[in-house]
Amino acid sequence: MRKIISLGTRYRNSVVARTRGVLLARSCNSVFILLGCLAAASCEQNPSGPNSAFGDDRAQLEPELPAGYSKIAPSAASTSRDILSQTATVFTGVLRDIRLTYSDCAGPRTQYGFGDSSPLLGSSVESEVTLKLLGGPTPRGTFVSASEIPRLALGARYVVFLRNTDWTYSPVVGDLLLRQEEAGARTLLINSNGQALIGWNRSGPSFSAETVSGTVGQRRTAYRTYERSAPEAEAPSETDYGGRVIRIRGGGGRAMVSNAPADRPLSNGPTALDLVRAGMFSRPPLASPASIAAVQGLSAEALVRSLQVAERAEGIRIGGAARLDPLWKCWSTTDTVRPGRQREVGR
Numbered sequence: 123m124r125k126i127i128s129l130g131t132r133y134r135n136s137v138v139a140r141t142r143g144v145l146l147a148r149s150c151n152s153v154f155i156l157l158g159c160l161a162a163a164s165c166e167q168n169p170s171g172p173n174s175a176f177g178d179d180r181a182q183l184e185p186e187l188p189a190g191y192s193k194i195a196p197s198a199a200s201t202s203r204d205i206l207s208q209t210a211t212v213f214t215g216v217l218r219d220i221r222l223t224y225s226d227c228a229g230p231r232t233q234y235g236f237g238d239s240s241p242l243l244g245s246s247v248e249s250e251v252t253l254k255l256l257g258g259p260t261p262r263g264t265f266v267s268a269s270e271i272p273r274l275a276l277g278a279r280y281v282v283f284l285r286n287t288d289w290t291y292s293p294v295v296g297d298l299l300l301r302q303e304e305a306g307a308r309t310l311l312i313n314s315n316g317q318a319l320i321g322w323n324r325s326g327p328s329f330s331a332e333t334v335s336g337t338v339g340q341r342r343t344a345y346r347t348y349e350r351s352a353p354e355a356e357a358p359s360e361t362d363y364g365g366r367v368i369r370i371r372g373g374g375g376r377a378m379v380s381n382a383p384a385d386r387p388l389s390n391g392p393t394a395l396d397l398v399r400a401g402m403f404s405r406p407p408l409a410s411p412a413s414i415a416a417v418q419g420l421s422a423e424a425l426v427r428s429l430q431v432a433e434r435a436e437g438i439r440i441g442g443a444a445r446l447d448p449l450w451k452c453w454s455t456t457d458t459v460r461p462g463r464q465r466e467v468g469r
Contacts, residue, residue, distance in 0.1 A: 185227050185449045196287040196450060199296040202326045203436045209295050210286035210444035212429065213247045214302070214422060215239030216279045220403060222258045222394045229453035230258035230266045234274050242281065242426050244440035252446065253282070256291040256453060259392060270297055272314030273338045275405035276398065278302070281311055281422050286442030288450035298327065302422060303335065305414045309421040310334060316406070318419035322428035324435075330417045336406030 187193075199205045215236030223231045236251045257267050271292050274280065283298035300311040300319060311319040316333035397403065408414060420428065433439055 183452055185447075185452060187449060191449070193450065194287045194445070196285065196289050200326070202322065202324050202432050203438060205283065205295050205298070205326050206429070206432060206436055206438045206440055208285055208287050209244060209283045209440045210442045211244035211247055211284050212242045212281065212426070212440065213239055213251065213284065214242055214279060214281050215247075215251055217274050217276055220276060220394050220398065222397075223254075224258070224260060227452040228254070228448050229256060230260050231256060231448075232258045232273075236280070236282075242422060243429055245286075245442060245444060247284075247444065251282075251284075253293055254446070254448060255294075256448075265392075272297065272299060273403060274299065275301060275338045276403040278405050281425065284444040284446075286444060288445055290448050290450045290453055293444070293446055293448075296326070301335075301338075303408060305334075305408055306411065308414070308419065310414070310417070310419040311422065311425060314338070318414075318417045319425065320417065320419055322420075322425070322432055330419065332409075332413060332417065334409045334414050334417055334419070338406055339402040339404060340406055 196208065197204065199208060216238045217234055218237040219235040221233040221235070223233060225231075231254045234253045234255065236253070237249065239247050239249050239251045241247050255271050257271055257273075259265055268291060279302040281298075281300040281302060283295040285293050285295055297314055300313060303310050303312055312335050313319065313329055314337065315329075316335040316337055317329035317331075318334045319327055320330050321328040392400075429440065
């Protein structure tokens with residue numbers, strides 16, 4: 123499995139410009155490449171600690187754990203057995219809101235809030251579940267994204283495999299965040315690449331060779347940025363950027379402001395509202411009816427039956443406590459290295 127985490131975009135007059143530099147971090151038998159910023163006016167070559175690529179000299183290597191908390195190490199999820207043993211619950215829910223936050227250890231996070239949630243298999247879940255995926259703006263004016271951490275479509279229903287182990291980048295096992303779409307009388311479960319789930323075997327999930335959907339945010343436009351101290355005028359009832367987290371509700375709802383302060387208020391860069399308006403979380407169109415008809419996809423109910431068969435075959439039961447906070451390692455745990463061309467490193 124290969125992953126790239128990009129910290130290589132910077133806001134410049136509403137245009138995203140890529141910069142260079144790399145930061146390496148190892149987790150779960152994979153090597154992650156973080157593309158750091160190295161613009162002359164925006165970054166210093168100061169390899170003084172784990173967060174030096176981000177203009178932060180404080181070296182927080184480990185998350186602060188609740189009293190009595192015991193970590194459970196994550197592992198690779200390359201087979202059905204690997205996936206089942208690390209899954210606490212398979213649940214379904216509708217993506218209702220999006221928040222952008224930042225902290226020294228967790229880093230930039232896009233928090234996806236699901237409502238109308240219920241378990242399909244495994245442990246129970248609350249009706250509201252929040253997934254804190256790595257990615258989003260940083261105080262340095264960069265935007266972090268990861269190759270295998272997908273963006274989600276606001277207002278869409280998902281089937282999600284939640285981890286029972288600790289984690290750093292995503293609480294989801296593998297890339298098993300499957301968007302549920304109705305195509306005529308059929309229901310499809312679609313991965314982040316737009317492929318439909320068609321089966322489950324000893325290797326885990328199998329997907330259609332052809333895509334049945336576009337990818338989330340593929341038609342996004344440029345977004346505006348500004349200093350938060352002087353935002354463009356908005357209706358007070360809809361937005362309030364006063365150093366607080368912006369919550370955007372889907373389904374035609376109004377933007378709402380959380381009462382909780384952000385981990386670190388961001389003085390520049392886009393807000394969640396900007397990104398929603400730019401189409402970054404827009405639901406993509408489905409392929410033509412003829413293309414979809416050629417795919418024998420699994421519904422959520424059929425997936426559950428396949429997982430139950432796999433549980434019996436492997437002698438494993440999905441279950442355990444879902445771990446929703448990134449408490450395995452801080453997101454950046456190694457010094458920066460000299461900038462160079464972008465490279466992708468396997469495990």
